[in-house]
Amino acid sequence: MVSIARKNLLEDIPRFLVAQAGIMFAATLVTIQTGILNGFSRSTVLLIENSQADIWVSAAKMEHFEETEPLLMAQVEQATQVKGVKQAEPLILGLGKWQTKMGKLNSVRLVGFAIEGELFQPGNIVKGERTVLKKPYTVMADESRLTELMIKNIGDTAAVTSLPVTLGAIAQNSQSIVAPPFLFSSLENVNTYLNSGFTVELNCTMEEGGENLNCTKVYLKTPEKLATPPIKPLSLTDPITHILIKAEPGQDLTTLKQRLAAALPGTVANTTAEMAAKTSTYWKDRTGLGIILGLGAAVGIIVGMVVVSQILYASVSDHLKEFGTLKAMGASDLMIYGVVIEQSLWMAVMGYLPAMLICLGVSSWAATKGIIILITPGTGVGVFGIVVTMSIASGLLAIQKVTHVDPAIVFKA
């Protein structure tokens, strides 16, 4: 079958290229917006998804990964006692102030984890080693945020909450777009940073009946700046943020969650997938960022439809007599519509392919700046579907014009 559609498209190369540029722009816009939305969403759950934990235990009022109330270190031990738990590790999150040597301040998110543990993975370590984080006042940051922290290499120093800090390792794919720079270190280091400038008073009273010990920890602001206090191991009363749980092999996670909730009152247990979904949903739905990025993608689709419609409509108008001739010669409506639809599909494919190449290039470039534009095979297929649907919808508009062609037009000179 002779492809009138393809030949018509390629008849006027400059016009074809302009048309393809329009579709390419629309496809790029949709892909990048979707990629940013996916990348944003993914970045907020990177640390959760990278973990080897099956279940995350958090305070009952937990909103998302970074927004929660503290648990106690003692609860890690309690969790270990629960039947079906193979391993339990604490995770500490807290805010701090990064101060460069030149006195510039920057908020940071301190992340303390068990260095010898297995459940928490702070991204891919590209420089230095995980064990170096055990050294006092040594941290690891994501490569994408070094500029923001005004440091470059391992060994560079600054201060966190008036205490010294040395960059001991550099990671990749560990940073949430929406969070301040993460500083990863040992539980002890992070605990020290978070408590620096304070002295702690612990007051405990035994409950009536002698079963439970109620303790209150009071942080008192220290009037004088401390030098570099020795790093102390965590006590059972130190606050932590989450408990990462590894279940025994073959353990039913739903049952284990119920057991953990019962054993640790005031907590909530989520599987890793649930934790990621809660966090991702929070950022997408409750902050409006999802709507904004979604709107961008919608604008891309609308722009694409307008561009494709205009081009197809103009192309059909220019070839109206040819369509009339086809009708006169006895071409069925199906065949004539097929020409327009085929034209739409060619435009979709020819616009989509270069758009994808551009998007992959932009995505790679953005990754070096710490911005995740996540273009998955699913995104690729989805955007292709959108571009094809958009092109066919535009083609249907152009078909309206062909439908009304009077075949007698062929006899009009």
Add this chain to the structure above:
Amino acid sequence: MLIQQLSSKPKSNITTAITAHGVGMVFKSDSQKFQALADINLSIPKGDIQLLMGPSGSGKTTLISILAGLMTPTAGNIQLLGEEITSMSRKQLTQFRRHNIGFVFQGFNLFPALTAAENVEVSLNIKGIGGRKGKNEAQMLLAAVGLEDKGKMLPKNLSGGQKQRVAIARALAGDPQLIMADEPTAALDSQSGQAIVEILHQLAKKRGATVLIVTHDPRIVNVADSILYLEDGRLQPPKFTPTG
């Protein structure tokens, strides 16, 4: 010429190719009415070359459009190859045209993006002849009009006479029994016009096809079997007489 090479479908026994009874056409626009054709009665024998002549605005284009099944008259009825077409649905008319009518246009109406061979092939495709067979037949049809070496050329690189030959080859695709030609020589020089007339003449006579030609060209009169003369939407006694 290689007209003899073209395959011929088994012909029916009917002797009249086109019959019109009391055909009229009124165009309505807002509150105005315009009578383009009135009381047209004609009968064209099978295999004839029939000219339709008349001054501009006399209704020739309207009449050929109606006789080709491209327009429905407001009065009367038409039989083509023994089939009543005025009562046919749009879909039936399309199918009828596909299998029975070939068109030749004053402005050639070739697809500019397609080569000469592809222009012919499209017509074959419409009739359900595709693939290698379609390509071979397109080449054979081009050879029949003397353009065997021009198959890969785009219309813009062909002369007016060559374009019209491609158009004739396209009209021959599928071996239709009726050829409707609208001013086929109007855009051609004398020599090319004569060649086109010659091809049409051979086509009609050697293949038994009926050719209806709308024309102003007196050169065609010599090859015509009969002439219809239209003036103010009505058939009049012809002002030319075939001499061929």
